[in-house]
Amino acid sequence: MKMKATLVSGLVALSFGASAAQADTVTIGMITTLSGGGAGLGVDVRDGFQLALEQAGNADIRLVVEDDAQRPETAVQIAERMIQSERADILTGIIWSNLAMAVVPSVVAQDIFYISPNAGPSPLAGANCHPNYFNAAWQNDxxxxxxxxxxxxxxxxxxxxxxxxxxxxxxxxxxxxxxxxxxxxxxxxxxxxxxxxxxxxxxxxxxxxxxxxxxxxxxxxxxxxxxxxxxxxxxxxxxxxxxxxxxxxxxxxxxxxxxxxxxxWSPDLNNDTNIAFVADFQEAYGRLPSIYASQGFDTANLILSALNTAEVSDQDAFRDALRAAEFDSVRGSFAFASNHHPIHRxxxxxxxxxxxxxxxxxxxxxxxxxxxxxxxxxxxx
Amino acid sequence: MSLALFIEQLLNGVQFGLMLFLMSAGLTLVFGVMGLINLAHGSLYMIGAFFCAAAAAATGSFWLGLVAGLAAAAAAGAIIEITVIRRLYDRDHLDQVLATFALILILSEGVRMIFGPFPLYLNVPDSLRGTIDLGITQYSLYRLTLIGFGIAVAVGLWLLIARTRLGIRIRAGENDREMIAALGVNIRVLYTVVFALGAALAGLAGALVGAIQSVQVGMGEPVLILAFVVIVIGGIGSIKGAMVGALMVGVIDTMGRFLLPRFFATFLEPSQAMGVGAALASMLIYVLMALVLVLRPKGLFPAHA
Amino acid sequence: MREMRREHMLNVLLAVALFAVPLWAYFASEPFVITLATRVAILAMAGVGLNLALGLGGMVSFGHAVFFGLGGYCAGVLAHHAFSGTPVLMGLPGTNQMLVIWLVAMLTSGLLALVIGALSLRTSGIFFIMITLAFAQMFFYFALSWPAYGGEDGLPIFVRNQFPGLNTMRPWELFVVAYGLLMLVLALFAVIRASRFGAALMAIRQNPDRAAAVGISPFGVKLVAFVISGMITGMAGAMMADLTRFVSPAMMAWQMSGELIVIIILGGTGRLFGPVAGAAILVGFEVIFGGMTEHWKFWLGLVLLAVVLFARGGFVGLLAGRDRHG
Structure with a gap:
């Protein structure tokens, strides 16, 4: 039976476009809103995130982006797919609190990291906080x-x-x-x-x-x-x-x-990271960055900083590296409180x-x- | 509660109702003449708003934008009628619902491919900015203009149907389709014209309302559902019913949102009253529609009585 | 006769395929494929419910999402109270047992269908389409603005509800539950269609006046069919809530009602396995094209349009011939 299973999984790997990742590659799954009335927010988070990845030029990172159409059940389905067939190590991208509440609790319970670039519903900051959940934007309130x-x-x-x-x-x-x-x-x-x-x-x-x-x-x-x-x-x-x-x-x-x-954050924030970010974003996409783009950019840089010091497979080390938040945030001073939400101005x-x-x-x-x-x-x- | 506030709310309700009338008139006309239920009517409203915003941004003139929005919606209507809708007239309502549901998907995504995912800018023309003093209350000049537009279109539509040759054909088409074909009227052209007329009205509403709302993909769908409520209350196929239904829905919805929370606040604590009031207010017009259908299953003014 | 046999073979093929694909995925360690198959099975179940009203009875309900959502909320609310140990209503406890939840979901959906049906069936044609839509919108807005169970944010189910003897957190075992339930519901549909009741229902669809003339009460028969239809869709909703571990008003949105109709039309209206084929096509389309382009809905619209205009029998009709029995 075991041999048959191996054979079949070989076929699956072929038929699914060889999605099985190489050992060293880190897969980041981004679930965000790219269609419907709220698409502008998701597009900005994605573009900010991608800008940071391109600037880092890290070839070991694979980013998979998918549209949740602002529907919770679609987001849940995509999360399952990203974990089960893309073998994602880190998920991010969700814009809306109700989608985050549908996706995050079960994702983090499966030993996957979730880094929020936008939504920060209060349960996830309080009673339902989780070691694998980080919020790089703000708590909703x-x-x-x-x-x-x-x-x-x-x-x-x-x-x-x-x-x-x-x-x-x-x-x-x-x-x-x-x-x-x-x-x-x-x-x-x-x-x-x-x-x-x-x-x-x-x-x-x-x-x-x-x-x-x-x-x-x-x-x-x-x-x-x-x-x-x-x-x-x-x-x-x-x-x-x-x-x-x-x-x-x-x-x-x-x-x-x-x-x-x-x-x-504000586009006129006077620190080097932000001045460069605003200019680069405008050059790359031909428009001014929004607060959402800044959050996408920060989220990516937070993840990159943690990957620089720890392997994502070593969960405890990676978590500590995230918690340290040693990256240059476009908002200036940035640290995590004990509930993994930002301490910031x-x-x-x-x-x-x-x-x-x-x-x-x-x-x-x-x-x-x-x-x-x-x-x-x-x-x- | 002061009289001024009450009157301002009443005006708001009437203005909302008249915009709903522009939407509903096309919908009910198309149903009355061709027997077609068109879910994609809201997409034509969206097209009107987007083309108005784009043309106004390009030319700097709201009025040119309005013309462009109206023309784009009418043209889109004609194209849709010729390529798709025409094949649906002798199908059952189920096929019509489904085909026009498919059109919503196509048009929404199509508009997003052309104009991008962000809302567009469209503003009230300079000449209509600000407020006017009505004696007891200040009122937005633009909203007052919308009321004027609504009344003008209603009168125009009535004249068109009662006094012109096209109107005679439309009325004939409502009563007996085979008959007007026998009379030598080119029924294909008539249907295209009626559909484009309905589309133009939707586009006009979209462009007018777009100036004080957000011009974005999906903006047509909430209005579409309200327009359906309107024509079902009024009696599908009846322009008069659409007018009465639209004013009822406009005024009741506005007054419900305004008065229900106050009503509950007389015996509940404020935050609770606000929640319950807002929840019930959002259901109010659907309750109204259910009530009308239970009492008069074919609406208030049945078109084919 | 040949066409009936062809449809029968196609049905068997669909039933086997829906089981074989996830079975293969189970051995190949592709749990996501199992999850997708579960989703297909549940959507198909909801579709079978609607197919009873729409396909057999000709009642074009544009508000069936309300039963789907209500079933979902039954699962969500009961699980929520079981989790927090608080009573639901008048001291009644919550529960995390699927069997109990299904029963509650069917009862409440059936009751709601009774009320909606009794009022809506006074009308017909386009008015029926619109009034069912209006009722669904009413409950949609209520769910949206009623804060007790999360309002627009929805209600998460942290741990899946339980089925005796199985671990529903494992994708395969949950699939088996959904598949078994789907087969039961399909059997029920076949039995109803073959019964005198089913014959009366179809007779009313084809010619209400003649049916009335031979002593069938169109209103009564249609109402019963509508209630059963609502119950099945409600139960599917409860299952869907367990699959996604989440309920939200979106389950009641009018787009969901539209999707249920789409499932039936894509598969073939009134066909036994139509909803299974339709659900598989819809889910497959979403997964394949959703990954390729963010404009996948545009293409879905085109496909739908083509099916309505040129392939009226749907998938089953295309493969098994156009003639529809009954």
């Missing part, structure tokens, strides 16, 4: 907490807050309220994927608020900002950076000018126009270098 802190510093005392009615939206509002000290002029849930915000804007107008906090990623943010500009309500908007970054700013146009948002940014293109510029700091998320308290690592 982080930028919203920073927005709450920024609202205080801007002197807002009566903010109207709004987010879509799904768990990431609830987390956003809770994150904001965790640091915000003023009164709430109103609190609203919108529908996921909602395109018309006239009803909400009318309520903002009637609420007597002095500012508005929104979390409306992707197309929802574009719709809101355009309609808000036309409504004549001119209260300042404050938000987390992922609703106001390079993927959506060109589509928002001047309506986004002046919006204050928070981020762990969070900046306050403003949307401005530079040479006819909308982009962000740093105007302050919301949290200093030692910021870490609160969910780590629930993590037993």
């Amino acid at each position: 982080t930028l919203h907490e920073a927005a709450g802190q920024t609202a205080n510093e801007q002197g807002y005392t009566n903010t109207f807050i709004m987010a879509p009615n799904y768990p990431a939206g609830t987390d956003a509002l809770n994150g904001f309220k965790r640091y915000y000290q003023g009164e709430l002029a109103g609190e609203l849930f919108t529908q996921v994927g909602q395109t018309d915000y006239a009803a909400e804007i009318a309520q903002i107008r009637a609420s007597g608020a002095d500012s508005v906090f929104i979390f409306l990623p992707g197309g929802m943010g574009i719709s809101f900002v355009r309609q808000y500009e036309q409504s004549g309500v001119d209260l300042p908007i404050i938000s987390a950076g992922f609703s106001f970054d390079q993927d959506v700013l060109p589509a928002m146009g001047s309506a986004a000018l002046g919006v204050i948002n928070t981020g762990q 969070i900046y306050v940014r403003e949307v401005v126009e530079v040479d006819g293109a909308l982009t962000n510029r740093i105007i302050g700091t919301a949290f200093e270098d030692d910021y870490r998320d609160i969910h780590g308290e629930n993590c037993s690592m």
Whole structure:
């Protein structure tokens, strides 16, 4: 029987395009969103990641990219394929929290490393943290907490807050309220994927608020900002950076000018790694990098730095190497907390126009270098 | 709650309803004349928005963009009708659903191949920016223009159908298909024209709404499903039904999102009321549709009564 | 007669192939192929459910994803409570036993199908398509915005539910469960089709007036068929949740309803093994072309269009002849 199995597996290797990897090659599986409305984010993460790999020129790394179409069940299926037939050692790439929650727990339980370039749902930072899971971007609440802190510093005392009615939206509002000290002029849930915000804007107008906090990623943010500009309500908007970054700013146009948002990164961050990254990315892809591209770039460099000191097959050594995070992050200072989520500085940014293109510029700091998320308290690592 | 807020919400509901009417009118016209159910109608809306955005960016004029969006949608409609839809008229609804579902996949991916994965920029023309004072409340000038467009198209459509030769043929086609063929009307051309007209209306809606929403792949599908709700409530095939249904859906959806959370807040704690209210508001129009169908299985204005 | 024999041979071939391919993968240590085969079996099961309503009864339900999703949530919610040791409802405990979960999934889906069917079957034709879509959207939005079981984020099942005597975490053993269940459901479909009830159902599809004239109540027969159809699709949903170890509102989305219809049409409407062929084609297409191009949906659309326009009998019809019995 055993001989037959060997023979058959030889045939399989042939029929599957000889996917069996050579001994020294490290296979990285990237599951990300390349089709549908959220494709821009996945494309940026992928491009940032690939840029770092090309710059490193490491021939022993094989990157396999596949589109999850923003569907959890598809992502789960791809993860299984990457582990079972591509023999991936490391997985990465997922953009959305709900997809991460579907994929990550079972992946890390199979002794595969997962490095998140974007999503950071709170269970994975707290009670369900795992030695094989690292987040190179942020915990989901982080930028919203920073927005709450920024609202205080801007002197807002009566903010109207709004987010879509799904768990990431609830987390956003809770994150904001965790640091915000003023009164709430109103609190609203919108529908996921909602395109018309006239009803909400009318309520903002009637609420007597002095500012508005929104979390409306992707197309929802574009719709809101355009309609808000036309409504004549001119209260300042404050938000987390992922609703106001390079993927959506060109589509928002001047309506986004002046919006204050928070981020762990900004294109004008003045450190050598970032200056080179922004220039190289523009040269390679002909567009400005977004916060997502910066995260893809950091994720790849984190993995590369760990591969330089340890074999991925030696799991404990590789894990220690990841934990050390000895790479030059585009965001400057970067370290891992005990729950494998970043300790980093969070900046306050403003949307401005530079040479006819909308982009962000740093105007302050919301949290200093030692910021870490609160969910780590629930993590037993 | 002030009267001004209530009136502003009512206007919002009407504006939303009129845009839904532009979508639904084409859908219901195509069903009424050709007996075809077209899931790809939302893709034509998307095509209108994308071509409007691209042309506006190239020329710097929103109005030229609007023309381009309308023309692109009409042309796409005509091409689709000639190559695919034509073969579906004497098929059952199942084949129509499936073929037009396939068209959604093709058109969505096709648009993404041409325009890329990122949302496009399209803004309100300068002359229509800002707000206008209606006495009791400020209101967005552009939204007011949308209301105007909606009414104008509704009147135009009514005139077209009631007063022109094309309209006579359309009405004849709704009543008896063999008859108008016998009368020497070139039915193939008529069908292509009607389909392109419906497509143009969808493209117009996409371009108009695109200026205050996100122009992105997949933008047509939520509107498509709402448009189906509208025509089912109104009675499939009836333009009048589409108008009544669209206004009902627009106003009820807007008011539901606005009032339900407030209603629950009178006896639940605020955060809970907000969640329950928002959840129920999102189901409201489907409940309405189910209710109408249970009470009047062929909609409010059955076209072939 | 010859065509019936050809279809019969094709059915046997499909049944054997669906078992042989993962068996080969098992010995070749290609667990992913087994997972794919399991997925095919489960989607086929959901398709058999819809095939009963759509293929035999002519009820074009554009909302069958609601049963698929509800079944999935039954598995997810029960497992969630079993895992956390909290009661589901009024002191009733959760469970991680597949057999119990299937029963619950079938009961709840059947109940929902009874309500939806009773209201929807008052209409027909395009109105039926639309109202089933509307009901599915209603529950989709409810699942999306109801925070108790994760809302849009969905609900993970950390450990697969259990089947007596098997280890369901092993791909092969889970496949055996899914395959066995699929064969049972196919047998049920064949029995129904051959029964007097099935004859009445098909008679109603072909000519409701004549059926009514000979004393068959179209409403009653169709409603029963719709309920059984919902139950089967619901059970498939529970299995799917266990395969992916995850449930989310996406299982109820209208695209899922569309996909179920696609499975049936690709395979051959009303054919016993149509859904098996359809599910295999769909999954195969996704795996092969999804790896080659990110625009694979474009090509899927073209293929679908070609099937609808030029190959109306689907895969089974293509190979076994166009004539459809019944």
